[in-house]
Amino acid sequence: MQEYTLLISEKEIQARIKELGEEICQRYKDEPLVALCVLKGSVLFFADIVRELPSATALDFVALSSYGNKTVSSGEITFSKGLSLSIEGKHVLVFEDIVDSGLTMTYLKKYLETQNPKSVAVCTLLDKPSRRKVDLVPEFIGFKIPDKFVVGYGLDFDEKYRPLRDVCVLEPWVYQD
Numbered sequence: 001m002q003e004y005t006l007l008i009s010e011k012e013i014q015a016r017i018k019e020l021g022e023e024i025c026q027r028y029k030d031e032p033l034v035a036l037c038v039l040k041g042s043v044l045f046f047a048d049i050v051r052e053l054p055s056a057t058a059l060d061f062v063a064l065s066s067y068g069n070k071t072v073s074s075g076e077i078t079f080s081k082g083l084s085l086s087i088e089g090k091h092v093l094v095f096e097d098i099v100d101s102g103l104t105m106t107y108l109k110k111y112l113e114t115q116n117p118k119s120v121a122v123c124t125l126l127d128k129p130s131r132r133k134v135d136l137v138p139e140f141i142g143f144k145i146p147d148k149f150v151v152g153y154g155l156d157f158d159e160k161y162r163p164l165r166d167v168c169v170l171e172p173w174v175y176q177d
């Protein structure tokens with residue numbers, strides 16, 4: 001039985017990344033920018049989109065752990081890898097794979113603000129606005145998607161499916177007991 005079905009193809013993702021790259025370049029012009037990748041789910045998105053950004057863009061990585069079951073986060077979040085660059089006085093653009101409840105991005109934005117950046121904004125590949133628990137609107141959004149559990153293009157279930165080139169909906173029988 002097929003474990004997943006196509007939602008957004010590689011071609012659509014790559015076309016949207018070009019557009020997002022242009023929007024981001026327009027917004028920040030030549031101002032110093034730190035592009036921040038939220039590991040691990042954003043890694044493929046990040047690798048593709050930073051190639052659309054100015055060569056002076058600094059890259060940094062954070063990893064966050066959230067406790068909960070495998071398809072719904074609980075909102076209890078901790079850092080498992082913090083910043084390695086100073087963001088003081090700089091624009092920070094966070095690259096996220098998917099914003100769901102919005103709790104992870106709210107937590108990260110609050111933390112980043114304590115480091116005195118010039119600004120903090122969020123660019124998410126995918127947005128599930130119907131699931132939002134807090135008032136968080138990402139500044140840049142690749143695709144709004146329905147309330148389905150998706151995998152591929154960096155997104156996993158149980159560390160599987162990350163290498164898929166497309167974003168796919170995982171069939172519930174794969175993750176439901």
Ligand code: 5GP
Nearest residue numbers: 073099100101102103104148149150155156
């Ligand atoms: P939030 O804190 O916004 O509820 O959750 C964000 C995190 O939950 C994402 O970074 C991702 O790790 C996980 N997540 C939410 N929805 C999905 C989904 O449909 N598929 C996958 N693979 N992860 C998801």
